[in-house]
Amino acid sequence: MSTIHWTTGHTHHSARWHSEIAAPLPQRTVVADDRMKANDAYRQACEGTALLWQGDFHNARQLLRAMGRRLDRKSPRTSTSLSEAFHLHRRSSSHRALVLGKLLVVLDDDFRLALRRAPDVRQACLEAYGPLRGPTAVSLRELLGVIGAHQWRLKxxxxxxxxxxxxxxxxxxxxxxxxxxxxxxxxxxxxxxxxxxxxxxxxxxxxxxxxxxxxxxxxxxxxxxxxxxxxxxxxxxxxxxxxxxxxxxxxxxxxxxxxxxxxxxxxxxxxxxxxxxxxxxxxxxxxxxxxxxxxxxxxxxxxxxxxxxxxxxxxxxxxxxxxxxxxxxxxxxxxxxxxxxxxxxxxxxxxxxxxxxxxxxxxxxxxxxxxxxxxx
CATH class of the missing domain: 3.40.50.150 (Vaccinia Virus protein VP39)
Incomplete structure (x- = not known):
């Protein structure tokens, strides 16, 4: 079972790694919180470093949007055909998913999200993932998709x-x-x-x-x-x-x-x-x-x-x-x-x-x- 590891102070932590898009296990994980700047977060994510969020939930969502805006600023290559445009679009979407997928959160055994102002995601995660076995790290982007899917399922x-x-x-x-x-x-x-x-x-x-x-x-x-x-x-x-x-x-x-x-x-x-x-x-x-x-x-x-x-x-x-x-x-x-x-x-x-x-x-x-x- 893939496991990610990180350190807070002198304490070592670990959690199971789960990705619905089969994203590879991050090779390096650092702790991030409300002091993290968008430029720094974007740079580290592009380099392959995972950012394990331990700050405010709504600030994490804002950081994710800020990272997305930086991806949007990258000038797309001009395409000479619709076929090339499609493949460029798919490549860009895949890169976007990998970069934004580096902002992580940890779900406890009962799917509790131990962040300030975090919503109750237990039912949404149970529907998507089934029972968990120990703390599990997922990307915030994926978790937001799980929450959205739960709302669609309800409505x-x-x-x-x-x-x-x-x-x-x-x-x-x-x-x-x-x-x-x-x-x-x-x-x-x-x-x-x-x-x-x-x-x-x-x-x-x-x-x-x-x-x-x-x-x-x-x-x-x-x-x-x-x-x-x-x-x-x-x-x-x-x-x-x-x-x-x-x-x-x-x-x-x-x-x-x-x-x-x-x-x-x-x-x-x-x-x-x-x-x-x-x-x-x-x-x-x-x-x-x-x-x-x-x-x-x-x-x-x-x-x-x-x-x-x-x-x-x-x-x-x-x-x-x-x-x-x-x-x-x-x-x-x-x-x-x-x-x-x-x-x-x-x-x-x-x-x-x-x-x-x-x-x-x-x-x-x-x-x-x-x-x-x-x-x-």
Whole structure:
């Protein structure tokens, strides 16, 4: 188990090291408090030194913001293409996470944060981390994410297609982009599903919060099997099915992609960008080498009932960024011996599509999200 060590006065201390983004164990850790200047903190963090905070909690947040502003002042390289802009953006985001992740706090056995004016983070940390075994050091930036995720879990995310809220868990992608949910809510169901609703079955692969499984169940499908490779997502989907009183129709299965058997409708909303995620929440956005996309296409025919359809929900943002071409997608569909019945398009409504200051604005403003209806 990785352990960090530090000294206060003549006393030596240690704590388990935990990082959700798998950041390496700091090679050097020093104590920092309210006397720490932002320039000094930024310099030491860039050099790889971890700063274990023992001052006021709100001052630590202010210091973190000040360090972030210093990162923002670094002039980004000009890019000649959207592809280069994307890779520069990812590199910058990774560097930012590593630098800001050097400001640490220690959680006691019961998740108590022994800092002045610190909030009660016990429930938020228990939801994210599970039981602790001894004092644990985490980055303040990560802890703030845990606190924010707890608030989302409590309040939920409004889903107009359901007329209610879905409650995401920490590390599970929240359905904040409603266009893909609306596509599943309004696309006509396959004929076999409409004609025999009492015996209809659907699979929701990569269910996340379970939002699409809930939409399918609300549309009258008798049995929806929701799968995911992320244990946190499986727990989240089960909880949401219970909240919506849909446990008699939604069966959560996994970890894995395809469940046993065949279905009339198989829905998959894989991560849209073929790149490496750097944190748990990014696994809902980035799919290295389009692995999940290809696994879905390769296994679809074997799991469809006669007359059934596979619905692939995919953005073309990767195409605008030069990460994947349309011919490559069509070739993958053909190689899996699948036929495109229809493609239903919609434009994103999220604010980033209209943010001209975003380095990827040209790609985001041209983005289209599509539901591909596929048959064997």
């Amino acid at each position: 939920g995310v409004d889903v107009p297609a359901l007329g209610t809220r879905i409650h995401p868990h920490y590390g599970v992608f929240a359905p904040v982009r409603g266009e893909y949910v609306d596509l599943v809510a309004h696309t006509p169901l396959p004929p076999e599903t409409r004609h025999s609703p009492a015996t209809s079955t659907a699979f929701d692969l990569g269910t996340g919060t379970g939002v699409l499984a809930a939409v399918l169940a609300r549309r009258g499908i008798n049995r929806v099997v929701a799968t995911d490779i992320n244990p946190r997502a499986l727990t989240c989907a089960k909880e949401n099915a219970h909240r919506l009183a849909l446990t008699d129709r939604i069966e959560v299965s996994g970890p894995g992609l395809f469940p046993e058997g065949r279905a009339d409708l198989i829905v998959c909303n894989p991560p849209w960008l073929p790149a490496r995620p750097t944190s748990p929440i990014e696994r809902g956005v980035y799919d290295p080498d389009s692995a999940m996309l290809h696994s879905f296409l390769a296994g679809l025919s074997a799991h469809l009932r006669p007359g059934g359809e596979g619905w692939l929900i995919l953005s073309d943002l990767a195409e605008h960024l030069g990460l994947r071409t349309r011919p490559q997608l069509l070739d993958a569909i053909q190689a899996a011996r699948l036929r495109v019945v229809d493609k239903i398009d919609t434009k994103p409504q999220h604010p980033r599509a209209r943010d001209a200051t975003d380095p990827l604005h040209a790609a985001r403003s041209a983005e289209t999200t599509s539901l591909w209806r596929l048959t064997a």
